[in-house]
Amino acid sequence: MKNIRLTLVFYIAFLMIPLYWLFNMSLKTNTEILSGFSLWPTNPTLDNYITIFSDAGWYMGYVNSTIYVGLNTIISLAVALPAAYAFSRYRFMGDKHLFFWLLSNRMAPPAVFVLPFFQLYSSIGLFDTHIAVALAHCLFNVPLAVWILEGFMSGIPKEIDETAQIDGYSFGAFFLRIFMPLIKSGIGVAAFFCFMFSWVELLIARTLTSVDAKPIAAVMTRTVSASGLDWGVLAAAGVLTIIPGAIVIWFVRNHIAKGFALGRV
Amino acid sequence: MQKKLNQKAWFLVLPVFLLVAFSAIIPLMTVVNYSVQDSFGNNEFFWVGAEWFSEILNSERFHSALGRQLLFSAIILLIEIPLGIFIALKIPKQGWAVSLCLVLMALPLLIPWNVVGTIWQIFAREDIGLLGYVLAALDVDYNYTQNSTDAWITIIIMDVWHWTSLVVLLCYAGLSSIPDAYYQAAKIDGASRWATFRYIQLPKLKRVLLIAVLLRFMDSFMIYTEPFVVTGGGPGNATTFLSIDLVKMAIGQFDLGPAAAFSLIYFLIVLLLSWVFYTIMTANEGKTNQS
Numbered sequence: 001m002k003n004i005r006l007t008l009v010f011y012i013a014f015l016m017i018p019l020y021w022l023f024n025m026s027l028k029t030n031t032e033i034l035s036g037f038s039l040w041p042t043n044p045t046l047d048n049y050i051t052i053f054s055d056a057g058w059y060m061g062y063v064n065s066t067i068y069v070g071l072n073t074i075i076s077l078a079v080a081l082p083a084a085y086a087f088s089r090y091r092f093m094g095d096k097h098l099f100f101w102l103l104s105n106r107m108a109p110p111a112v113f114v115l116p117f118f119q120l121y122s123s124i125g126l127f128d129t130h131i132a133v134a135l136a137h138c139l140f141n142v143p144l145a146v147w148i149l150e151g152f153m154s155g156i157p158k159e160i161d162e163t164a165q166i167d168g169y170s171f172g173a174f175f176l177r178i179f180m181p182l183i184k185s186g187i188g189v190a191a192f193f194c195f196m197f198s199w200v201e202l203l204i205a206r207t208l209t210s211v212d213a214k215p216i217a218a219v220m221t222r223t224v225s226a227s228g229l230d231w232g233v234l235a236a237a238g239v240l241t242i243i244p245g246a247i248v249i250w251f252v253r254n255h256i257a258k259g260f261a262l263g264r265v
Numbered sequence: 266m267q268k269k270l271n272q273k274a275w276f277l278v279l280p281v282f283l284l285v286a287f288s289a290i291i292p293l294m295t296v297v298n299y300s301v302q303d304s305f306g307n308n309e310f311f312w313v314g315a316e317w318f319s320e321i322l323n324s325e326r327f328h329s330a331l332g333r334q335l336l337f338s339a340i341i342l343l344i345e346i347p348l349g350i351f352i353a354l355k356i357p358k359q360g361w362a363v364s365l366c367l368v369l370m371a372l373p374l375l376i377p378w379n380v381v382g383t384i385w386q387i388f389a390r391e392d393i394g395l396l397g398y399v400l401a402a403l404d405v406d407y408n409y410t411q412n413s414t415d416a417w418i419t420i421i422i423m424d425v426w427h428w429t430s431l432v433v434l435l436c437y438a439g440l441s442s443i444p445d446a447y448y449q450a451a452k453i454d455g456a457s458r459w460a461t462f463r464y465i466q467l468p469k470l471k472r473v474l475l476i477a478v479l480l481r482f483m484d485s486f487m488i489y490t491e492p493f494v495v496t497g498g499g500p501g502n503a504t505t506f507l508s509i510d511l512v513k514m515a516i517g518q519f520d521l522g523p524a525a526a527f528s529l530i531y532f533l534i535v536l537l538l539s540w541v542f543y544t545i546m547t548a549n550e551g552k553t554n555q556s
Contacts, residue, residue, distance in 0.1 A: 007355045012369050015426060018388045019372070021395050025387065033393055079280040086277035091268045098278065105289050107535050109487040111508035112528040115515045116292030139288045142281055200377045202490050203512070217379045231393060238380045245375025246368075253364050 019242070025235035033231045048236035061216035062240065064130065065199065068213065071134035073194040076141040077187065084149035085175070089158065102143040113139065114207050121208055130213045133205050137198045144197065145190045152186025185255045192252045199245065216241060299525035317526035327527065329502065330510040331534075334486060337506060341424055341485045346478060348425070349432025350470070354462070356437055367437070370430040382494025385423040389495075409496065413503030416496045420504055423491060428484070432477045439473035440466060479542055486535055507531055 025033055026048055027041040052058040086092070087099060117136050118127075126132040160182070164174040180187065202217040209215065220237050300317055302310040321327050356366055373381070389409050391397040400407045409419040443465065451461045489508035492498070498505035498513070505513075511531060515524035 007352065008366060011352050012366065015370065015373055015430070017395065018384050018426065021388050022384050025393070037393070037398055039395075075284075079284055082277035083281040086274035089268060090271040090274035092270070092272050092274040092278075095274075098282070102281070102285060104536060105285055107483050107539050108289070109508055109511075109528075109531055109535060111487065111489055111511045111515075112296065112532050113292050114512060115521070115524065116295040117288075119295060120292055135284075135288060138284055142285055146281060196375055200375065202377060202379045207516075217377050220379065220383070231387065234383060235387070238376075238383055241377050241380050242372070242375070246372060249368055249371050249375060253368050 022235050022238050025231060026239045028232055030230050030232045048232040049240075051233050052236055052240065058219060058237070061214060061219035064209070064213050065205075065215045065217070066244070068130040068133040068137070068205070068215070069195055069198045071130055072137045072141060072198045073191050075134060076138055076145045076194045077191060079138075080142055080145035080149055080190065081180075081187075082175075084146050084153055085179075087146065087150045088153035089161065099146075102146055106140050106143045106147075108139070110140075110201070110203050114203060117204060118207050127208065128210045128212050132208045133213060133215070134198075136204050136208055137201060141194045141197055144193055148190045148193060149183070149186055152183045152189070156182055188252055189255050192248055195248055196245070296525045296528050299521045300529055303522050313522070317522045318530070321523055321526045321530060326510065327530075330505055330507050333503075333505065334507045337421075337488070338482055338485045340421055341428075342478065342481060344421070344425055345429045345432050345481055346474070349429050349477065350436050350474075352429070352433045353436035353440055354466070356433075358441070367434065370433055372430075373427050374430055376427075378490035379494050381423065381427050382491045385419065385426075385491075386495045389419050411500055413500050416500060416504050420492050420495060423495065424485065424488070427491070428481060432481065435473040435477045436470055439470040443469050475542075479539060482542060483535060483539060486538070 024040060027044045027046070029043075029045060029047060032038075032042065087095065113136075121127050121132040121136070126135075156179070160178070161174070164178050169178065202215070205215045206218045209218065216237065220234060301312060301314060303313045303316075357363060376384070388394045389397045391401045391408065397407065406412075407415050409415045447465050448461070451465055456464070487508055488506055489512065492504050492506060493509055496504045498509045511524060511527050514520050514527060518524075
């Protein structure tokens with residue numbers, strides 16, 4: 001038992017120490033960071049956070065990221081729900097090929113798509129808009145959402161569908177009022193993953209935006225100024241990007257393990 | 266589950282099909298288009314056939330980037346998969362600590378990738394980072410911006426920090442689906458710790474391990490942001506992986522033709538290797554089911 005605890009404690013400490021260090025730095029001024037080494041801030045200050053919240057250039061980065069992540073999650077779920085239902089309930093022409101083709105998009109290196117995305121969205125006039133990033137992120141989020149939802153839906157017995165049909169429910173009413181509540185946790189997990197992968201992605205988001213929809217990850221490169229890098233503000237910005245993730249993870253904590261197994265354990 | 270044949274199901278799939286086709290097929294066609302043409306600017310293109318492909322396939326630059334990439338992915342899989350299984354076995358079955366453990370472990374997965382890079386860039390610095398400072402105090406010769414071995418070690422530790430939890434969570438999900446009766450039976454038979462693992466836990470883990478290996482392989486093979494932030498591909502070219510090299514070529518130098526050919530070769534390698542993994546692991550599964 002002791003041995004068990006020790007391994008876990010070591011592993012979690014290994015995960016937490018770098019995070020603590022970031023948090024520690026975010027509470028110091030830049031001069032304090034550069035002047036000496038200390039395990040905790042001697043004069044904890046919130047100056048770095050105030051800098052971020054009082055400058056539109058900074059906080060708009062968070063707003064932009066949140067908008068395109070939200071849009072992407074909604075679009076992904078809206079198209080993935082009916083498709084996952086079709087995959088879990090019916091056989092149809094080319095279903096297996098289609099399923100693997102979708103998955104192959106999850107395997108496509110984003111670096112491959114950077115240049116064509118830039119040209120595609122520039123040519124249809126969507127460059128530097130939130131919807132462009134949201135649509136581009138669908139490339140890897142929609143297949144993932146279909147995959148997860150299909151796993152959860154296959155766990156619901158088909159008899160429920162048939163009973164609802166006999167009871168006179170139309171397909172739409174059945175889907176919205178009976179089926180969706182049954183796979184609530186699956187939808188939650190799928191939304192969580194769409195959020196997660198859209199939130200952490202930088203390469204595509206950075207390429208498709210310049211000013212109006214610039215994500216926070218790209219704004220973070222601003223900390224280089226004439227006087228060198230402002231480490232304190234950089235660390236504070238980093239801490240603030242971790243918080244949304246920590247909040248959503250709390251909501252799905254009971255389904256998280258099953259979700260990571262994409263609903264198929 | 267027996268599925269009904271219903272061609273109308275296509276209507277339900279159509280939105281996904283159109284959306285993914287829009288964001289996958291059109292860009293991919295652009296890439297194919299560039300890969301067989303050359304341009305002197307002014308939007309004038311002419312056909313060059315497979316010239317770019319043979320140029321990339323024969324270039325020293327591509328070979329070395331591919332070599333580094335394969336080595337990196339191999340090291341990552343060899344460390345993260347066993348470590349992930351090991352830690353998942355140590356997580357208790359129930360209790361208040363379980364949720365806390367899982368949430369804390371999942372935290373690194375939700376940090377934007379460039380912030381992961383920033384965290385480790387700071388953490389490993391000799392003047393302001395804890396790791397670099399401690400190593401320097403212990404008189405270890407460590408400098409990730411100058412020495413390529415140190416750069417590699419830093420990036421590997423960073424990736425282990427970032428992604429091992431994914432393997433842990435997957436394996437934990439697999440392990441918690443094993444009914445208690447299996448363990449009781451093993452206990453009655455006097456099975457050793459190792460036998461329990463080998464004959465009860467490992468077979469149950471196969472499915473999730475397939476997902477873990479596939480995801481970890483694909484994502485480590487496409488790694489871009491984290492090493493780019495930490496080392497920028499350096500020192501020299503020591504940590505220039507395929508994606509970094511490709512972005513350099515496409516955005517930095519704007520060599521559209523070679524970059525497009527590079528992209529297609531890259532994509533095909535990922536698909537091929539993932540398919541090989543998938544076939545090997547599912548073939549094994551089929552055999553154990555029959556016996």
